[in-house]
Amino acid sequence: MFAIAARRMGYRVHTFSPGNDTPTGQVADVEINASYHDLEAVRQFAKGVSVVTFEFENVPAATAEAASEYAPVRPDGLILHTTQHRLREKTFLAKNGLPVTPFRPIHCLEDLRAAVKELGYPAVLKTAGFGYDGKGQVKISSVEQAESAFGSVPLQEMVLEAFVDFQSEVSVVAARDLNGVFAHWGVIENRHCNHILDISIAPADVSSKVYDQAIKITRTVLEKLNVVGLLCVEFFLTQGGDLLINELAPRPHNSGHFTFDACVTSQFEQQLRAVCGLPLGSTQLLRPAAMANLLGDLWQNGEPNWSAACAYPEVKLHLYGKPIPNPGRKMGHLTALAHSAQSASEIVRAARAALLVEQ
Ligand SMILES: Nc1ncnc2c1ncn2[C@@H]1O[C@H](COP(=O)(O)OP(=O)(O)O)[C@@H](O)[C@H]1O
Numbered sequence: 001m002f003a004i005a006a007r008r009m010g011y012r013v014h015t016f017s018p019g020n021d022t023p024t025g026q027v028a029d030v031e032i033n034a035s036y037h038d039l040e041a042v043r044q045f046a047k048g049v050s051v052v053t054f055e056f057e058n059v060p061a062a063t064a065e066a067a068s069e070y071a072p073v074r075p076d077g078l079i080l081h082t083t084q085h086r087l088r089e090k091t092f093l094a095k096n097g098l099p100v101t102p103f104r105p106i107h108c109l110e111d112l113r114a115a116v117k118e119l120g121y122p123a124v125l126k127t128a129g130f131g132y133d134g135k136g137q138v139k140i141s142s143v144e145q146a147e148s149a150f151g152s153v154p155l156q157e158m159v160l161e162a163f164v165d166f167q168s169e170v171s172v173v174a175a176r177d178l179n180g181v182f183a184h185w186g187v188i189e190n191r192h193c194n195h196i197l198d199i200s201i202a203p204a205d206v207s208s209k210v211y212d213q214a215i216k217i218t219r220t221v222l223e224k225l226n227v228v229g230l231l232c233v234e235f236f237l238t239q240g241g242d243l244l245i246n247e248l249a250p251r252p253h254n255s256g257h258f259t260f261d262a263c264v265t266s267q268f269e270q271q272l273r274a275v276c277g278l279p280l281g282s283t284q285l286l287r288p289a290a291m292a293n294l295l296g297d298l299w300q301n302g303e304p305n306w307s308a309a310c311a312y313p314e315v316k317l318h319l320y321g322k323p324i325p326n327p328g329r330k331m332g333h334l335t336a337l338a339h340s341a342q343s344a345s346e347i348v349r350a351a352r353a354a355l356l357v358e359q
């Protein structure tokens, strides 16, 4: 989606990843297929471009550093380093006085025993690195469960978090340009299913106090990290009406995919503008919108019924071009536009359900 936005504005796109025929590669002018650890290949790649950005935060810090020898990397590799590791990220947030889910670092079984005593049950045990879409985390409600979960991944650094009984989950996707100008798309409401984002709704139905607080926190995060590019803050809104930061993503975010169809400037075009040194575009929401993810599970009984979803005239279909529809894999999404966020959410669900209607 970034490559599409870039091509539309006349840029040539080169992509580097360990994969072949990737969604970006299908749109890009040049697709380099090499390991992130092949730093010579990374340097060669960086020599051929004017600026480097990323859409995946598990790019190793050394890779970003090698690229930065030949082209500016935006956001900076240090931001990747902080946000790709839950402990570093949470420590950074706590140090800056930002509200974060109560957590404890876990390096061994003793740490875990002590941490559950302090945080109580239920709690969520997460690997410090390489988690996404709920992978690498488990909700625990007993020491035995904790020990068996921990036993299955004994060599990794982990984080124990208090389980937050939230009233809702919300996010703010924001951008910051080379001159420090800040822009955001407001507060987005997110519903998860099996720890994977299922539906995003914009605008979120939150009080102006929560709205202002969410934007203020997000702005502080982008400024403290000195982000040039995009960053998403995922929040829990507690039963008491407080915001706690769940995690950060220094890139376009799934909860901001609706901006492609519903806003004057999409998150992808904004990333492009920010990293290429252009002024930011308007983030105005043209119409209330809802986005529904399309997971590989939808392919269980063969090709989904695309025609049935496209029969909803205000629903837009996005398929990423990933070859194998594994269960839980994000293959695409639908966006619905309507007169209200609630109505958009109903339409997008109906359109997704229609994908399973027999053709
Ligand atoms: N401490 C927690 N309390 C309550 N729910 C949680 C907690 N941690 C994770 N979750 C649920 O799991 C989802 C995914 O967790 P997250 O930490 O964002 O990992 P990922 O990197 O996989 O997105 C969250 O959006 C939320 O729905």
Ligand SMILES: [Mg+2]
Pocket: 133, 234, 247
């Ligand atoms: Mg998340």
